[in-house]
Amino acid sequence: MNQTLRVRVNRIERLADGIKRFTLKRSDGLDLPAFESGSHVVVHLDGGRIRNAYSLTSELGNLGHYQICVRREEASRGGSRLMHETLREGDELQIGLPANLFGLHPGEGKHVLIAGGIGITPFMTHIQALARRNASFELHYCFRNRGAAACLDTLSGLLGPDQLHLYESxxxxxLDVATLIAAQPGDAHVYVCGPQPLNDAVVAAARSAGWDSARIHYEQFRNEVDATGGAFDVTLSKSGMTLHVGPDDTLLRVIEKAGIKVDCMCREGICGTCETAIIDGLADHRDNYLSDDEKAAQKTIMLCVSRCLGPRLVLDL
Known part of the structure; x- marks a missing residue:
């Protein structure tokens, strides 16, 4: 089972329309584990039935507390609604250890940070790390209006006018993504986190400009995917179990209900931690992690969102 920490909600603050910041302290009073910029933690809600990943936005090196910012999502599975509506100061939660799927490149080149909406959150620690490295960087922050934009006051205090660029739709x-990418030096790295159209536009512009994939970094904080579909059976070769996956259930939930523990950080087909080898059968890939070639190869499947194209799937579990 993934290691978790018990934390207490020390403070809840409204940052913007529909966005709250939660300050979490370890329940036993000890320091929390250290983390690198861009890291996130998985918050366990509703008795562990809902697990959402949130970027850490607190000060690097200050391990007395963690801070996360949560936008209330009307179409979510319920995690953000629970955080906004039922969580109170003094309540206890379980969280996973910090993990990082969106780290900074260690090179000396320029770093171009592009955030959309709540996608600003991982950059709150990136700008700290880059400032400590005396690195060349700039932040481009896109949002609908100032009332819905988190962390504006903090960013204005941390960054100069040559580093902070704001776009209020x-x-x-x-933001003219293509023009921005075209203006960058040959050693620049671009990082983007935001809605999928923004992520796609940045990645496409960089690739069109001839950038190597190693210089393009993105984090998708939400994958709008329908994980439901036709029923099928799954056989777990190592455990010898055969389980039925109903039309409204997912592989991951069925496997977890059977008592099989599987690592999964995002539960939305983004992070890749639940990737499992396919022994027999064809996967209906719905993730945003595997490449088109990897999906066509039918070697692995993301348990959290993908399904089966036929009546039966055999997995290496």
């Missing part, structure tokens, strides 16, 4: 100020 309600005021007609939009």
């Amino acid at each position: 309600d005021e007609g100020t939009l």
